[in-house]
Amino acid sequence: MIHEMKQAKNAAGLFAGWQETMVWSCLQGVMGRVYGDDGEEPVSAMALLGDFCFFAGKPHRELVLEAPGLEGRDFLIMTPRDQGWAKLIEDCHGTGVQRSVRYAIKKEPDVFDRDRLRAAVDSLPEGYELRAMDQGLFLRCLEIPWCRDWVALYGDYAQYRERGLGAVILKDGEPVSGASSYSGYLGGIEIEIDTRADYRRRGLAYICGAKLILDCLERGWYPSWDAQNLWSVALAEKLGYHFDHEYVVYEWNGQS
Structure with a gap:
């Protein structure tokens, strides 16, 4: 039982x-x-x-x-x-x-170069807006399938505000890239990062990732990163993280 x-x-x-x-x-x-x-x-x-x-x-x-x-x-x-x-x-x-x-990815609290991360944030291209996740964005992301995981595990915005953090890049008022807390723990978050398919390969994930890391450090939280693929590993390393090891998982599709 x-x-x-x-x-x-x-x-x-x-x-x-x-x-x-x-x-x-x-x-x-x-x-x-x-x-x-x-x-x-x-x-x-x-x-x-x-x-x-x-x-x-x-x-x-x-x-x-x-x-x-x-x-x-x-x-x-x-x-x-x-x-x-x-x-x-x-x-x-x-x-x-x-x-x-x-x-x-290794958990190394003192590994980040804040000046480099600030420079990344400052590189936001003209025509885009970078915003912290607020209640309006929280509710909007819940409605959008591709970025719903940024906030979906939090019961409401009050819980997110207490346990989560996020940075979202907008184009014409709509989210096109973002880094947010998939989950939270005492002393940090687990990062979830994604960019809308038609806005990829423009460096947007790097910018919002840098912003989220800086915001975590400002709060005294550790921004944990676990990579689904080698692209995610490369982005993590660009932001200052270091690869640790591969591990096996099983993706269950609802059948046995």
């Missing part, structure tokens, strides 16, 4: 050393949920936040096959702590999951 853990910190030992802020968000009770094979002293656990879940401890078939949060979804990124979990995910879901690779 799977239990939602009322005291998520009881599973902290199973996730110890995992440098993933979405796991931290769940364990801290800031965002997301933690499930385990036992509500008090689990030996198997899953942290679930947004489109991501993370498996740790002893591989547990029921947790993978009937993981809370799967019902009603058609997509989820499953991250195994070790090869045992990876094999179990493959066994349980078969062709319903696609094995993929993501790229972890």
Whole structure:
């Protein structure tokens, strides 16, 4: 039987050393949920936040096959702590999951060159407007599928204002690029960055990424970055981050 853990910190030992802020968000009770094979002293656990879940401890078939949060979804990124979990995910879901690779970026609080980031912000081309995420933009982004993830995990703007940050580039009053907090944890955010397809390759993501990093540093937060692809790695490195390692994930498509 799977239990939602009322005291998520009881599973902290199973996730110890995992440098993933979405796991931290769940364990801290800031965002997301933690499930385990036992509500008090689990030996198997899953942290679930947004489109991501993370498996740790002893591989547990029921947790993978009937993981809370799967019902009603058609997509989820499953991250195994070790090869045992990876094999179990493959066994349980078969062709319903696609094995993929993501790229972890080092967490180095003192690595950023603020002068270089300010210069990036100042390079905004004429005709564009760079704005901090406010309530109006928050509500507008919720309505736009391609940038909805910038704000979708926050229950309302009040929660976003407390736990999130964002920088949005507008063209003719509409968002065309932005960097925002996909999720938040105590002391920082996990960055979500994207540019509308018809405005890519113009350096806009670099500009709003630089702005968001500066705003985080001003607040005393760490702007964590995890890369989906090599383009994201390259952008992160341009902003001052350093690549750490590749890791395996499984993209679940709603079937098993």
